[in-house]
Amino acid sequence: MTADHSAHVTRDAHGDAHPVEHAHPDWGTYKWVALVLTIITIVEVYVYYTGLKDTRLFVPILLILSAAKFAIVVMFYMHLKYDAKIFRGLFIGPLIVAMTVLISLLFLFGHIAIHAS
Amino acid sequence: MATTVAAPRAAGPKHKYESGIWSWLATTDHKRIGQLYLYTALAWFLVGGIEAFIIRLQLYGPNGRIVSAETYNQLFTMHGTTMIFMAIMPLSAAFFNFLVPLQIGARDVAFPRLNAFSYWVFLAGSIFMNVSWLFHAAPDGGWFAYAPLNTRVYSPGLNMDFWVIGLQILGLSSLAAGFNFITTIINMRAPGMHFMRMPVFTWATFVTQFLIVLSFPFITVAVTFLLFDRFFGTNFYEIAAGADPLLWQHLFWLFGHPEVYILILPAFGLVSEVLPTFSRKPLFGYPVMVYSLILIAFLGFGVWAHHMFAVGMGPIADSIFGITTMLIAIPTGVKIFNWLGTMWGGSLRFTTPMLFAIGLVSLFTIGGISGVMHSSPPSDLQQTDSYFVVAHFHYVLFGGSMMGLFAGIYYYFPKITGRLMSETLGKWHFWLTFIGMNLTFFPMHFAGLDGMPRRIWQYDANQGWDVDNHISTIGAAILVVATLIFVINLVRSRRSGARAGNDPWGAPTIEWSIPSPPPAYNYATIPTVRSRYPMWDMKAPELTASVPHSPAGEKEVTVKVGGATAGHIETPADTQLNAENAHPSAHELGIVMPTPTIKPLLATLGLCVSFFGLIWHRHVPIIILGGVIFVAALYAWLLTPLEPEH
Amino acid sequence: MATAALAEAHDEHHYTSTGLPHTKIAIWAFIGSECFFFASLIATYLIYKGRSVVGPFPHTPWVDPATGQHFKPILNIPVTSASTFVLLMSSLAMVLAHSAVVRGDRKWSKIWLASTALLGATFLGFQAYEFTSFVHEGLKITTNLFGSTFFTLTGFHGAHVTAGVLWLVTMLFIDFKRGLGPRDAINVDVMALYWHFVDVVWIAIFTLVYLIQ
Numbered sequence: 001m002t003a004d005h006s007a008h009v010t011r012d013a014h015g016d017a018h019p020v021e022h023a024h025p026d027w028g029t030y031k032w033v034a035l036v037l038t039i040i041t042i043v044e045v046y047v048y049y050t051g052l053k054d055t056r057l058f059v060p061i062l063l064i065l066s067a068a069k070f071a072i073v074v075m076f077y078m079h080l081k082y083d084a085k086i087f088r089g090l091f092i093g094p095l096i097v098a099m100t101v102l103i104s105l106l107f108l109f110g111h112i113a114i115h116a117s
Numbered sequence: 118m119a120t121t122v123a124a125p126r127a128a129g130p131k132h133k134y135e136s137g138i139w140s141w142l143a144t145t146d147h148k149r150i151g152q153l154y155l156y157t158a159l160a161w162f163l164v165g166g167i168e169a170f171i172i173r174l175q176l177y178g179p180n181g182r183i184v185s186a187e188t189y190n191q192l193f194t195m196h197g198t199t200m201i202f203m204a205i206m207p208l209s210a211a212f213f214n215f216l217v218p219l220q221i222g223a224r225d226v227a228f229p230r231l232n233a234f235s236y237w238v239f240l241a242g243s244i245f246m247n248v249s250w251l252f253h254a255a256p257d258g259g260w261f262a263y264a265p266l267n268t269r270v271y272s273p274g275l276n277m278d279f280w281v282i283g284l285q286i287l288g289l290s291s292l293a294a295g296f297n298f299i300t301t302i303i304n305m306r307a308p309g310m311h312f313m314r315m316p317v318f319t320w321a322t323f324v325t326q327f328l329i330v331l332s333f334p335f336i337t338v339a340v341t342f343l344l345f346d347r348f349f350g351t352n353f354y355e356i357a358a359g360a361d362p363l364l365w366q367h368l369f370w371l372f373g374h375p376e377v378y379i380l381i382l383p384a385f386g387l388v389s390e391v392l393p394t395f396s397r398k399p400l401f402g403y404p405v406m407v408y409s410l411i412l413i414a415f416l417g418f419g420v421w422a423h424h425m426f427a428v429g430m431g432p433i434a435d436s437i438f439g440i441t442t443m444l445i446a447i448p449t450g451v452k453i454f455n456w457l458g459t460m461w462g463g464s465l466r467f468t469t470p471m472l473f474a475i476g477l478v479s480l481f482t483i484g485g486i487s488g489v490m491h492s493s494p495p496s497d498l499q500q501t502d503s504y505f506v507v508a509h510f511h512y513v514l515f516g517g518s519m520m521g522l523f524a525g526i527y528y529y530f531p532k533i534t535g536r537l538m539s540e541t542l543g544k545w546h547f548w549l550t551f552i553g554m555n556l557t558f559f560p561m562h563f564a565g566l567d568g569m570p571r572r573i574w575q576y577d578a579n580q581g582w583d584v585d586n587h588i589s590t591i592g593a594a595i596l597v598v599a600t601l602i603f604v605i606n607l608v609r610s611r612r613s614g615a616r617a618g619n620d621p622w623g624a625p626t627i628e629w630s631i632p633s634p635p636p637a638y639n640y641a642t643i644p645t646v647r648s649r650y651p652m653w654d655m656k657a658p659e660l661t662a663s664v665p666h667s668p669a670g671e672k673e674v675t676v677k678v679g680g681a682t683a684g685h686i687e688t689p690a691d692t693q694l695n696a697e698n699a700h701p702s703a704h705e706l707g708i709v710m711p712t713p714t715i716k717p718l719l720a721t722l723g724l725c726v727s728f729f730g731l732i733w734h735r736h737v738p739i740i741i742l743g744g745v746i747f748v749a750a751l752y753a754w755l756l757t758p759l760e761p762e763h
Numbered sequence: 764m765a766t767a768a769l770a771e772a773h774d775e776h777h778y779t780s781t782g783l784p785h786t787k788i789a790i791w792a793f794i795g796s797e798c799f800f801f802a803s804l805i806a807t808y809l810i811y812k813g814r815s816v817v818g819p820f821p822h823t824p825w826v827d828p829a830t831g832q833h834f835k836p837i838l839n840i841p842v843t844s845a846s847t848f849v850l851l852m853s854s855l856a857m858v859l860a861h862s863a864v865v866r867g868d869r870k871w872s873k874i875w876l877a878s879t880a881l882l883g884a885t886f887l888g889f890q891a892y893e894f895t896s897f898v899h900e901g902l903k904i905t906t907n908l909f910g911s912t913f914f915t916l917t918g919f920h921g922a923h924v925t926a927g928v929l930w931l932v933t934m935l936f937i938d939f940k941r942g943l944g945p946r947d948a949i950n951v952d953v954m955a956l957y958w959h960f961v962d963v964v965w966i967a968i969f970t971l972v973y974l975i976q
């Protein structure tokens with residue numbers, strides 16, 4: 001959002017047109033991204049089949065791993081890391097609200113609760 | 118995509134899509150689609166009004182006998198559904214369509230054919246929902262259709278089938294339009310039209326579209342579950358299978374509360390255009406106005422469960438939702454004070470649009486205050502499901518949304534049609550509406566606090582509700598008269614109203630720089646904008662001294678209309694007064710406009726066939742046939758270029 | 764000022780305020796909306812988790828008290844892990860297809876587009892296998908809350924994959940017909956964003972539905 005002060009005059013005079021570089025990562029990056037995603041998936045399945053399953057760490061570990069995968073795909077494959085800022089706003093804003101709603105619903109239906117220890 | 122500007126083309130033989138009925142069926146012009154929305158929505162407003170009036174007649178005295186209990190259920194369900202989804206939302210959509218490209222200095226929306234599709238889908242959905250009347254099977258579960266009453270066991274008839282499918286169709290229309298307008302506003306602003314220079318109506322539209330695309334998924338999912346339950350025997354709302362009836366309520370109100378802002382924000386936007394013009398003052402606190410819009414939308418996602426205090430969510434949830442609800446009153450109150458600040462010290466002109474705008478400010482405030490009253494769970498428990506709530510949301514939706522939309526209709530009618538509406542009839546309309554509205558809904562506060570429940574077909578005498586209901590029905594009769602006057606005014610002014618010229622009101626924003634009605638291409642040259650109020654920069658620079666400008670010393674908008682620059686005309690540009698179509702065509706100016714096409718309508722027809730098959734004994738071949746038509750039309754549409762090859 | 768004049772002379776007609784294509788803004792707005800759609804479906808699955816009155820259940824065996832019939836835990840982690848891997852690889856193929864189109868490399872754009880579509884179809888094949896074997900094991904969409912929420916959530920995801928495969932095949936068809944070049948890069952980019960988003964949703968589903976018990 002541009003406020004109307006002099007700092008933006010140049011931009012104003014340029015008619016607000018400032019095409020953004022569509023920088024995309026290349027094969028060099030993609031192969032590493034694919035490798036990391038594969039390894040995380042293997043770790044996830046591995047965690048599922050080990051004794052970790054019955055510990056309190058099981059769920060947090062899986063959530064962190066899948067969040068990492070999620071973020072990697074969005075940042076590199078969907079090149080949000082390199083793309084115009086407006087796309088970040090369009091995606092991350094709604095994503096945060098949606099996640100918050102999801103978590104609140106789980107609270108409201110008593111699936112998760114904060115216990116005083 | 119070719120990137121050169123086409124050379125002027127010779128005007129060839131007229132295509133069949135350029136005149137008559139085809140020109141409407143195949144239109145991709147946002148102004149025409151806006152008008153289609155306007156007149157369709159007004160028609161449904163009349164239908165919803167008739168439903169309301171029958172309800173009021175039934176409730177005039179104790180033990181009314183005008184309609185049966187079954188019909189009564191259908192009437193109040195369809196009244197709510199019609200007014201929300203087929204009257205107020207599409208009336209707002211009429212202004213999104215007509216105004217947004219004009220206000221941001223664009224020639225059309227980002228996806229003109231998708232825009233036509235949105236309208237046709239809306240039309241199909243609204244007709245589908247109302248066809249149910251012919252089968253004596255109009256939806257009868259209330260506009261929020263609580264589970265499990267909406268399931269096959271408790272609503273075995275076609276009634277709720279119509280509702281489920283109809284709502285799904287209407288949702289599709291709003292979603293498609295939402296993506297379209299988000300893209301349009303982000304990407305089609307004229308040079309210099311920064312976000313913080315956009316007219317507040319465009320801002321309200323922008324925020325509303327986000328509310329639509331982010332809240333409609335909830336209702337889509339909730340209704341899909343219901344559809345599956347009703348048609349395929351799933352268990353989403355099946356209590357015996359362990360389902361929780363609150364799932365529907367949560368999903369519904371996760372949509373339902375943002376929906377309230379979807380209904381009111383566009384009206385706020387319209388009023389924010391009307392008040393500065395007739396106060397001859399820039400809008401007071403423009404940035405605050407914008408931020409409060411955003412804040413309302415954001416907080417709007419965190420208050421949904423205030424509709425559910427009565428279900429017993431526990432003290433923590435009740436407190437949180439009570440507090441967030443009280444919080445949201447702050448940005449809303451800020452807007453009220455900004456409007457008052459705009460009028461304060463201005464040279465006010467009490468035209469009809471101005472009266473309706475002031476009507477919104479005053480009546481919405483009453484609805485807002487009663488809203489804050491039931492943000493507190495203990496007092497909500499006294500008010501919920503009583504006529505107090507009915508009074509509250511009618512002050513918000515009639516006193517707020519409809520007043521704002523009427524203000525918008527009177528204000529923009531000259532731009533839409535080139536003719537002014539009658540001020541005499543307009544003032545009759547306003548005062549009768551204002552009096553009738555208060556007579557109808559104010560007594561409902563008392564009836565509600567005296568214990569009259571909502572959605573009852575009859576009530577016994579001597580419970581202290583008789584007088585309140587008498588007055589309400591008399592008020593409703595006055596509203597009927599007022600609405601008739603409005604319709605007469607609309608029809609007569611469209612035919613023979615006084616010619617408006619470009620800028621009949623002395624308004625500040627760029628849509629008033631072009632002829633009324635605007636040519637197909639809107640702006641012959643895309644304008645360059647240097648401040649929030651380009652027209653005042655030109656005609657009354659003393660008014661905009663306090664508004665930030667680009668310091669280039671160029672305090673004018675460079676708008677070219679048909680070769681002549683309108684930017685330097687000193688008086689209200691009345692060049693078009695007696696020559697409605699004097700401006701050159703897009704062909705002559707070499708402006709490439711989207712080709713008219715029937716394909717969005719065909720795609721809609723495919724959808725209709727499918728939904729018809731679904732409700733008609735779940736006839737699978739018909740469903741598939743409709744799907745095939747839809748996909749074929751979609752392919753034909755997507756694989757043809759938007760504009761003529763050049 | 765010079766730039767503005769240039770921009771205008773260059774292309775007044777296809778001018779956009781941000782310099783970004785319309786379709787890309789629209790697809791991101793759509794993806795934002797889809798976050799809410801899938802969040803609602805996932806929330807419903809999680810809310811109803813463990814509330815089914817009768818089996819079969821996702822992770823635990825169940826004996827029908829009426830018939831004494833035994834039901835295995837329904838979810839098949841090895842098969843789903845394989846299909847998850849397939850979908851991840853399709854995302855890799857998709858980005859490679861996009862770079863081939865940007866380069867104007869007609870041979871590799873076809874190969875990678877076809878691979879993406881094929882991997883997507885393979886994922887759908889896994890899902891078809893999964894669904895039919897679940898039905899054989901006694902879980903239908905009407906059986907219990909688990910069946911209703913599971914089939915609806917994964918079914919809608921599958922429908923998104925199907926739409927993506929159709930989109931890919933259409934693009935491939937255009938590639939064969941007239942060849943995709945740099946000027947089509949934006950269309951492929953938009954398709955890729957949709958495809959990756961569908962992949963991302965699966966990443967969430969795989970953990971929340973399949974792995975966590």
Ligand SMILES: [Cu+2]
Pocket residue numbers: 373374377420421423424
């Ligand atoms: Cu609410």
